[in-house]
Amino acid sequence: MNCGQRIEKIQASLRRRKIDALLVSQPHNRRYLSGYTPADHDIGESSGVLLIPARKAPVLLTDFRFQIQAEREVEGMAVILYTKGLLPLLKTLLPELGVKTLGFESHYMLHSVFEKTKDVLAAMDIKLQPFSSLIEEMRLIKSEEEIDKLRHSVLLNEAVFAEVYRNIEPGQTEIDIALALESTMRRKGAESPSFETIVATGKRSALPHAVPGDVKIKKNKTLMIDMGLILDGYCSDMTRTFVPRKASKKFLKIHRLVRKAQLAATEAIRDGISAAAIDKIARSIIADAGYGKNFGHALGHGVGLAVHEGPGLSSRNRKHLKAGMIVTVEPGIYLPDWGGIRLENMVVVREEGCEVLNQNTTWLDC
Amino acid sequence: MNCGQRIEKIQASLRRRKIDALLVSQPHNRRYLSGYTPADHDIGESSGVLLIPARKAPVLLTDFRFQIQAEREVEGMAVILYTKGLLPLLKTLLPELGVKTLGFESHYMLHSVFEKTKDVLAAMDIKLQPFSSLIEEMRLIKSEEEIDKLRHSVLLNEAVFAEVYRNIEPGQTEIDIALALESTMRRKGAESPSFETIVATGKRSALPHAVPGDVKIKKNKTLMIDMGLILDGYCSDMTRTFVPRKASKKFLKIHRLVRKAQLAATEAIRDGISAAAIDKIARSIIADAGYGKNFGHALGHGVGLAVHEGPGLSSRNRKHLKAGMIVTVEPGIYLPDWGGIRLENMVVVREEGCEVLNQNTTWLDC
Numbered sequence: 001m002n003c004g005q006r007i008e009k010i011q012a013s014l015r016r017r018k019i020d021a022l023l024v025s026q027p028h029n030r031r032y033l034s035g036y037t038p039a040d041h042d043i044g045e046s047s048g049v050l051l052i053p054a055r056k057a058p059v060l061l062t063d064f065r066f067q068i069q070a071e072r073e074v075e076g077m078a079v080i081l082y083t084k085g086l087l088p089l090l091k092t093l094l095p096e097l098g099v100k101t102l103g104f105e106s107h108y109m110l111h112s113v114f115e116k117t118k119d120v121l122a123a124m125d126i127k128l129q130p131f132s133s134l135i136e137e138m139r140l141i142k143s144e145e146e147i148d149k150l151r152h153s154v155l156l157n158e159a160v161f162a163e164v165y166r167n168i169e170p171g172q173t174e175i176d177i178a179l180a181l182e183s184t185m186r187r188k189g190a191e192s193p194s195f196e197t198i199v200a201t202g203k204r205s206a207l208p209h210a211v212p213g214d215v216k217i218k219k220n221k222t223l224m225i226d227m228g229l230i231l232d233g234y235c236s237d238m239t240r241t242f243v244p245r246k247a248s249k250k251f252l253k254i255h256r257l258v259r260k261a262q263l264a265a266t267e268a269i270r271d272g273i274s275a276a277a278i279d280k281i282a283r284s285i286i287a288d289a290g291y292g293k294n295f296g297h298a299l300g301h302g303v304g305l306a307v308h309e310g311p312g313l314s315s316r317n318r319k320h321l322k323a324g325m326i327v328t329v330e331p332g333i334y335l336p337d338w339g340g341i342r343l344e345n346m347v348v349v350r351e352e353g354c355e356v357l358n359q360n361t362t363w364l365d366c
Numbered sequence: 367m368n369c370g371q372r373i374e375k376i377q378a379s380l381r382r383r384k385i386d387a388l389l390v391s392q393p394h395n396r397r398y399l400s401g402y403t404p405a406d407h408d409i410g411e412s413s414g415v416l417l418i419p420a421r422k423a424p425v426l427l428t429d430f431r432f433q434i435q436a437e438r439e440v441e442g443m444a445v446i447l448y449t450k451g452l453l454p455l456l457k458t459l460l461p462e463l464g465v466k467t468l469g470f471e472s473h474y475m476l477h478s479v480f481e482k483t484k485d486v487l488a489a490m491d492i493k494l495q496p497f498s499s500l501i502e503e504m505r506l507i508k509s510e511e512e513i514d515k516l517r518h519s520v521l522l523n524e525a526v527f528a529e530v531y532r533n534i535e536p537g538q539t540e541i542d543i544a545l546a547l548e549s550t551m552r553r554k555g556a557e558s559p560s561f562e563t564i565v566a567t568g569k570r571s572a573l574p575h576a577v578p579g580d581v582k583i584k585k586n587k588t589l590m591i592d593m594g595l596i597l598d599g600y601c602s603d604m605t606r607t608f609v610p611r612k613a614s615k616k617f618l619k620i621h622r623l624v625r626k627a628q629l630a631a632t633e634a635i636r637d638g639i640s641a642a643a644i645d646k647i648a649r650s651i652i653a654d655a656g657y658g659k660n661f662g663h664a665l666g667h668g669v670g671l672a673v674h675e676g677p678g679l680s681s682r683n684r685k686h687l688k689a690g691m692i693v694t695v696e697p698g699i700y701l702p703d704w705g706g707i708r709l710e711n712m713v714v715v716r717e718e719g720c721e722v723l724n725q726n727t728t729w730l731d732c
Contacts, residue, residue, distance in 0.1 A: 038575070041561065043409045044473065045674060047575075064662030065574040068702060083662075084682070104477075107410065111480040111496070112472040130477070179549045186541050191577075195407065196558070208431040209404070209413075211557070296430030296449075308411060316450070336434060 239344035
């Protein structure tokens with residue numbers, strides 16, 4: 001499905017719901033529907049929005065800073081610039097397009113922006129209407145073309161890890177390794193890391209979201225690396241936990257347990273099973289071994305244009321997995337005074353099982 | 367002013383406005399009031415919120431992943447974990463605290479989150495009330511301690527530039543230089559870049575927000591570098607545009623014009639002058655030379671815990687600058703088929719003028 005076909009699907013939905021046009025501001029949705037690549041600096045500082053009328057051609061609205069890039073990237077779509085902010089442009093554009101009801105992404109519009117926009121449009125007799133997350137739902141199921149892009153992203157991430165792994169030496173700092181990983185990503189063609197690379201050593205690996213520090217790694221201490229990159233828009237996300245030289249018995253025991261939970265959950269993934277059931281498989285194995293309270297996060301999350309998207313593999317998600325979804329499987333055990341072990345792969349849900357996109361090995365397979 | 371004093375100021379405001387407690391979710395505000403450092407992965411994926419009762423001690427609410435870091439970083443504040451999301455925790459916590467009216471940051475709460483929270487709280491007879499941007503207003507005026515941190519951030523950024531600048535050679539790519547800058551930042555102690563480093567060569571420098579590419583720099587072509595880092599929480603932001611070897615007459619002419627606009631605007635900055643007036647000084651110089659339409663962005667923006675914050679130096683901001691504000695001064699001229707030149711410094715507004723935090727030189731002073 002290309003951008004044009006995706007837009008048509010949205011337009012059909014708009015017509016069914018009697019919405020005259022939709023504003024798409026969420027950056028991944030914007031890219032999914034138009035090919036326009038910039039991220040937003042933050043939600044208050046947009047790189048542009050798509051305006052999709054139900055019965056006319058969509059347009060990209062942006063400002064001066066992004067004009068050249070927008071015109072180059074969006075195909076078959078006009079680019080209109082706003083100079084005094086989006087709202088003044090909408091005030092002239094919406095009446096021209098005959099819009100009486102404007103859909104917006106409720107999950108990507110700030111309350112303050114909503115209030116202001118609502119008031120301005122109300123004065124023009126235009127109604128703002130939340131549009132449910134149809135675009136996110138479309139993005140849940142990846143086409144084979146998207147799966148290919150995600151596979152390339154995962155394999156490049158693996159290659160970056162392998163290259164840096166070979167050169168890891170006690171005495172380097174967490175920051176040294178994080179920089180080596182991120183430089184190698186970009187040299188090998190990634191757009192950027194998909195999130196801030198985590199490199200945590202020793203007890204620091206018990207912090208699931210550790211920021212790399214000026215801390216030297218040691219030969220017999222845990223090293224946790226959680227890394228991902230963006231290639232052609234699509235994200236990868238992988239965690240490896242190992243010991244540069246000799247692992248302790250305790251490390252080996254917990255590592256085997258985490259790996260066992262990961263393999264069992266992976267084995268069970270297929271079209272039709274609930275996300276909560278998969279989470280439970282891994283969680284039970286860890287809980288039965290007495291570490292239930294040390295696995296405090298969900299088992300996994302979807303990955304695509306966003307590094308964190310649906311579906312969540314958690315006890316709270318009762319929905320069923322469907323073929324074409326891509327999720328991480330990442331059980332972990334964290335002992336505050338000792339350290340943590342997490343292992344993370346990405347898998348594609350298939351009709352009869354799942355396909356692991358990673359080279360499905362750890363340095364310590366068991 | 368330390369975190370405790372800042373919190374007291376917020377609490378006094380809450381009591382005046384008859385708000386029983388305030389939820390602070392904006393990451394920089396959260397850090398400003400508590401010392402808790404994590405960023406949010408994105409607005410939909412919070413690292414925690416502060417709950418500040420009007421008459422009781424504030425608490426930090428977060429999840430398992432950030433527990434250890436939170437307990438280490440927040441001083442004199444309890445940390446409470448939520449396991450099923452923030453809302454279920456609030457349902458038990460707010461009645462315990464006797465909260466009937468809960469303030470929230472309208473400019474950092476998604477419309478969808480607002481709608482859901484409002485409904486849940488309404489069933490408990492608790493009202494959600496937008497809280498204006500008092501914390502952002504407090505952050506506009508920096509204390510001397512904050513100015514010192516910003517000065518160190520700027521000077522480290524200058525030192526990183528100087529080190530990499532010495533080694534710039536034709537044949538390197540934009541990505542090579544961006545990686546060298548970002549690695550040097552982190553090796554010298556920065557937490558991270560404050561935004562994605564821009565390195566743009568030749569015509570690509572006409573894109574004000576260019577992403578570094580696999581494009582080789584050439585000895586007689588424009589090279590624009592826009593870079594910043596975060597040191598101890600505080601951001602720097604600086605742009606330099608130069609030519610590795612010999613600049614053309616046209617380059618020199620436009621560079622001098624941009625520099626003239628920058629110097630004139632800087633000269634005029636002082637307590638009491640309007641932001642729009644400063645923007646106009648630079649803009650008139652560029653417009654009088656015939657390049658008005660090629661300077662499409664505002665002259666500058668505030669910098670502090672956020673790399674982009676108030677006050678904006680733009681024609682739309684009629685407010686007056688005050689001593690203790692910190693702004694960038696960054697005029698630019700962009701010619702699509704030729705390239706762009708932007709020069710950016712950071713300055714502190716003082717009673718009788720301003721203090722330039724950068725080494726106030728370019729490779730081409732005039």
